[in-house]
Amino acid sequence: MTNSAAQDRPKGGKRERLGAAAARMFHEQGVEKTTIADIARAADVPVGNVYYYFKTKDQLVRAAIGAHDQALSVLIAMLEQLPTPADRLKALIGGWVDERETAARFGCPSGTLATELDKRADGLDRELADVMRQLVDWIEGQFEAMGRPDARELAVALFAAYQGISLLTNTFREPDLMVTEGDRLARWIDSLVP
Known part of the structure; x- marks a missing residue:
């Protein structure tokens, strides 16, 4: 991990960036302590835009689980080589x-x-x-x-x-x-x- 916000910013579309940012923020701060604003900031997405993709924090938790799933798929594909x-x-x-x-x-x-x-x-x-x-x-x-x-x-x-x-x-x-x-x-x- 780096300290640079630009380098830590998730890649991809806003939905994917929000899911990856949610996974990272939940890991670093926990679900209860993490706010939607924290996730928006980490994903470099205006906080108001978050609600277009995710209406609730639980939907962001589900997106974070999806990000874990995606990361695992990528890891396994690499290991299979x-x-x-x-x-x-x-x-x-x-x-x-x-x-x-x-x-x-x-x-x-x-x-x-x-x-x-x-x-x-x-x-x-x-x-x-x-x-x-x-x-x-x-x-x-x-x-x-x-x-x-x-x-x-x-x-x-x-x-x-x-x-x-x-x-x-x-x-x-x-x-x-x-x-x-x-x-x-x-x-x-x-x-x-x-």
Whole structure:
């Protein structure tokens, strides 16, 4: 992340920029503390224009979930370019480690949003769970491609390790924790290759 508002500004049309800005602002400030004006400012959209696209804050939460889904699709497409399942999993871990400074400040983007949405009774938590499940399913597919009969268990263990280290990295404000865990997870992946 940079400190430049121009560089942090989401790309694309106003709707897409607002969704991406909502995801970022909810990650940095939480849903309850984030105002529509905050999102408009982060998206470089006049606040009055927000209501043309999103009538309520809950619609912006749904748009943020959509932005998470889109980002995951892009990530998976990039990872799929790598030659082996182990390479893809280690690149996923490397991407998590690369975001360690952000995790130290704000935690995992989807994990913190999931925790916050779980306290509400509007069903948005389930929509985010569906997005997160896509990543677990993709990880499971990588372990299956490695010939692992315990692919689901391994996928859950890998994702849980990431969520746990994100929490600890954020709690202790120690980005190096994520580096250490990333190295351990990469060695673990290597140990599972037949």
